[in-house]
Amino acid sequence: MHFLRLAILTLVGHLSMVLAKKGPITVAYVEVNSNSIDNTARYQLADGSNVFDIAIIFASNLHYNNSHATWYNNPNVQAILDKAAAEIKPLQQKGIKVLLSLLGGGTGKGIANFASAKEAAAFAKKAAYQVHTYGLDGVDFDDEYADYGSNGMPPANAQSFGWFLEALRKELPDKLITLYNIGPAAQYLSEGNATVGGMLNYSWNPYYGSFSPPAIPGLKKKQLGAAAIAIEGTAVDTAKKLATETLQQGYGVYLTYNLANGNQSDYVGAFAQVLYGQSTKYVPFP
Ligand SMILES: *[C@@H]1O[C@H](CO)[C@@H](O)[C@H](O)[C@H]1NC(C)=O
Numbered sequence: 001m002h003f004l005r006l007a008i009l010t011l012v013g014h015l016s017m018v019l020a021k022k023g024p025i026t027v028a029y030v031e032v033n034s035n036s037i038d039n040t041a042r043y044q045l046a047d048g049s050n051v052f053d054i055a056i057i058f059a060s061n062l063h064y065n066n067s068h069a070t071w072y073n074n075p076n077v078q079a080i081l082d083k084a085a086a087e088i089k090p091l092q093q094k095g096i097k098v099l100l101s102l103l104g105g106g107t108g109k110g111i112a113n114f115a116s117a118k119e120a121a122a123f124a125k126k127a128a129y130q131v132h133t134y135g136l137d138g139v140d141f142d143d144e145y146a147d148y149g150s151n152g153m154p155p156a157n158a159q160s161f162g163w164f165l166e167a168l169r170k171e172l173p174d175k176l177i178t179l180y181n182i183g184p185a186a187q188y189l190s191e192g193n194a195t196v197g198g199m200l201n202y203s204w205n206p207y208y209g210s211f212s213p214p215a216i217p218g219l220k221k222k223q224l225g226a227a228a229i230a231i232e233g234t235a236v237d238t239a240k241k242l243a244t245e246t247l248q249q250g251y252g253v254y255l256t257y258n259l260a261n262g263n264q265s266d267y268v269g270a271f272a273q274v275l276y277g278q279s280t281k282y283v284p285f286p
Pocket residue numbers: 063065066070071072
C-alpha cells in the first residue's frame with residue numbers, strides 16, 4: 001500500500017517536472033479586435049507543456065476624460081473581460097498568464113506625461129482595478145500613440161512613468177508588470193535607476209524581426225526579450241535565427257506578435273523547436 005502510494009507520488013512528481021518546460025518563456029500579443037485570445041492555448045509541445053507562457057490582450061487605451069486619465073476598453077476588449085470566466089480563467093488553468101496591454105489613445109495624455117506623483121498614483125489605481133476586477137495576472141504598457149503635447153497637454157517628462165510604476169507596484173505587489181520597450185516612458189526608464197526599472201517583471205524589444213535587448217537598469221537577462229517576431233511578417237528563418245540567438249546569449253523571453261486565428265503550427269513549431277527542442281502540435285481549446 002505504502003509502496004503503491006510512493007510509486008504514484010513519484011509518477012506525479014515526474015509528470016509535473018516534465019510539464020515545466022525549460023528555456024526562455026514565449027510571449028504572445030493577440031490583437032483581440034480580430035483574433036481570439038484562446039489561440040495562445042492551442043500550441044502544445046510534445047511533453048504537453050504550452051508553447052506560450054504569457055498571453056497579452058491587445059489592447060486597451062489611455063483616454064482623458066473630465067481632466068483625468070482613464071482606462072478605456074474598446075467593446076472587443078471589454079467583451080473578453082466581461083467573459084473572464086470563459087475567456088481568461090481557462091487559459092490560467094492551463095498555466096498561461098494573461099495580461100492586459102495599455103496603448104496610448106491619441107488624447108495628448110499618456111503614461112509619460114503625468115504632472116505629479118499624485119496624478120500617476122490615481123491612474124495606477126485604475127490599472128489595478130482592471131487586474132482585480134477581471135482576475136488578470138498583470139498589465140503591460142506600450143507607450144505609443146499618446147500624441148504627447150497635443151490638445152494642450154504637456155510634453156513627456158522624465159519622472160512620470162517612474163511615479164506610475166512605484167504606485168502600481170504598491171497596488172499590485174505580486175502581479176506581472178511588463179513593458180514593450182518603446183516611446184518616452186521606455187526612454188526615460190532606461191535613463192533612470194535600478195530601483196525603478198526593477199519594479200518591472202519583464203521588458204521586450206518592440207522591433208519585429210530584430211534582436212535588441214532593452215537597456216533598463218534593474219532588469220536581468222532572464223527578464224528581457226531581445227528577440228521579437230511578427231508571426232505574419234517575420235520570415236520563419238529569421239524567427240529561428242532569433243530563437244538561436246536568444247538561447248546562445250541567455251535571454252529569458254522570446255516575444256511574438258500577433259497570434260492570429262487558425263493553425264499556424266508550421267511557423268510556431270519552427271521557432272519552438274529551436275527554443276525547446278520539441279515538436280509542436282495544434283490542439284483544440286477549450
Ligand atoms: C468619462 O466621465 C464620465 C463622467 O464622469 C463617465 O460617465 C464616463 O464613464 C467616463 N468615460 C470613460 C471612458 O472613462
